[in-house]
Amino acid sequence: MAEAIAKTREARAKIRDAGGREVAMLKVQGLKRYFDVSAPWLNRVIERQPKQILRAVDGIDFEIGQGETFGLVGESGCGKSTVARLIVGLYGPTDGSIELEGRDIAGLSRQQMAPMRRRLQMIFQDPYASLNPRWRVRDIIAEPIRAFGLAQGQAAIDAKVGDLLETVKLTARDGEKFPHEFSGGQRQRISIARALASEPEFLVCDEPTSALDVSVQAQILNLMKDLQRAFGLTYLFISHNLAVVYHISDRVGVMYLGKLVEVAPAKTLFATPRHPYTRLLLDTIPDLDMTGRERMPVAGEVPNPINPPSGCTFHPRCPFANDRCRAEIPQPRPLGDGAIVSCHGIEEGRIPDGPTLQAPARPEGLV
């Protein structure tokens, strides 16, 4: 295995485009995905209802560099998972571009997408649903190997499957078993082995630990970190566990109602959150030290994305909102320290700086 690892690392030197400039592993620009959730046509005509469009993702931009882990956080229903599914091509975008190593993959057909798929894989949230219950583990892991023709002959495929199982700290003999013979953590390892089987460079991880027991979460996260070091992987890591995101991510994006409200290096974001929504989110991290810091109570709920509020979509919950916030949609603006924030209040300087926060405690067992 060590030889293979060295080879992949060499091959994964900085990616450059035709002109020799470095390009990001993934670059997303103006990405939008709307869902039509209208009633059937006949009902609409009879009941005189307008079409209803759900704006799951409403224009987001971000970049992920080679070997980086980009965390994406936000409340349930803010569009995190839709972003993940857009990137791996499970949904076609309504608008915008997704560039993988400088090539736009947005809205490609299955055939056109084929050469890019091998480099782009996904780890799913629920390890109980992400493995076909009727297939043996060796067939599950061999599926990408066969689909991409990465090994010829049964013996070579078996050997590769065995290697992969050992890479995720299972044994080659586990390949004979069915998914129901494994625990949640073990299943998630199998899911990771399947994602690694096509030797990808970029992994989209959609809440890979949220369905797992707390004691197992750290094991999976440690494994993912090890694999990142070994294979030079790039991660898009989606989670609602802020402590986990802080410790695993290099940079973090905060999503609210289909928009990215703040993107910043993890350390910056967690020490000096700028956007009022980020502050509200960070206030929800439980703090065992009881520093006595004043916390903002979490007010209100995420509004309905079918009928979002005017202007800044966060204004109904924001303590600093004024008339401009209710009328005008804020644009993302870079601040000096690498943070990009979409907020009128920050731009005008009328929101006071918050206190510098302590980093969230390291989840137990996470290396």
Add this chain to the structure above:
Amino acid sequence: MAEIRATPGRGWVESVRRFFDGDIWYSFTRSPMTMAAGAVTFLYFFLAAFGPWVAPHDPFDLASITLLDASLPPAWLEYGDPRFLLGTDIQGRDMLSAIIYGSRVSLLIGFASVILSLVLGVGLGLISGFVGGAVDAFIMRVAEVQLSFPSILVALLINGVLRGVLDVQNQADLAYAVLILSIGLSNWVQFARTVRGSTMVERNKEYVQAAHVIGISPALIMWRHILPNVLGPVLVIATIQLALAIISEATLSFLGVGLPPTEPSLGTLIRVGNDYLFSGEWWITIFPGAALALLVLAVNLLGDWLRDALNPKLR
């Protein structure tokens, strides 16, 4: 985990061992009624398979039939003949042998038409549930229209059309095909609706999305991933449909649009015997009727048990 269990074997020996070790076999051995139904069904299958060797007479061998033996009552009654246990019909054919040959025909048509409706229904249901949209709407509207008629009426309709088009009177083989087609085409809806429902659940599961991410084609995803996961209830429906198909065949034959008296199924025997019911020769219709009822009851009981045994919520 692996250390506790014996080395997992491969092939059919292991599958058979697992079956007898499994929940289904256990639940079978706990239910005397199911075992009886299983035994009766097995007996019918055995008779159907080995009919010509088991039956005491060949009812179609004109040389062995004499009119002197006509209309003999069952052997235990007055004037009964020990050679003909269940009596003879008005042409002197042994009723027991005719019933054995008739069950053979009934089971053959039942099986063939269930296989036809299974293939058709599972295929259309998979496509309907997986593709969705206009295709789904079209297939399901057709299914609903068909479901709004009693299935025997649909079978009669198809039967009538096919008989009008084809020259059935002179070709006995064609009569089989027409019956199988008309019963098969009138019963696919149950399969399609069940499979469509399960497919719509399965297609949104993450293992199917994982296959999409790998780039497996939709046809292969349907065949390799979804189909094995929606087949469980299909087996149960198929068993119950087998009983229904046998009844449909008997009904059609009883109405005179099934198999001709020269190749009688149970339904044909009942129809022919029905003419003599009130002239005292009750055995000509009652015994085939009882045989039909017993077969359908046994298959139905098996189907019911299978439904319960495979339903994890009832365990």
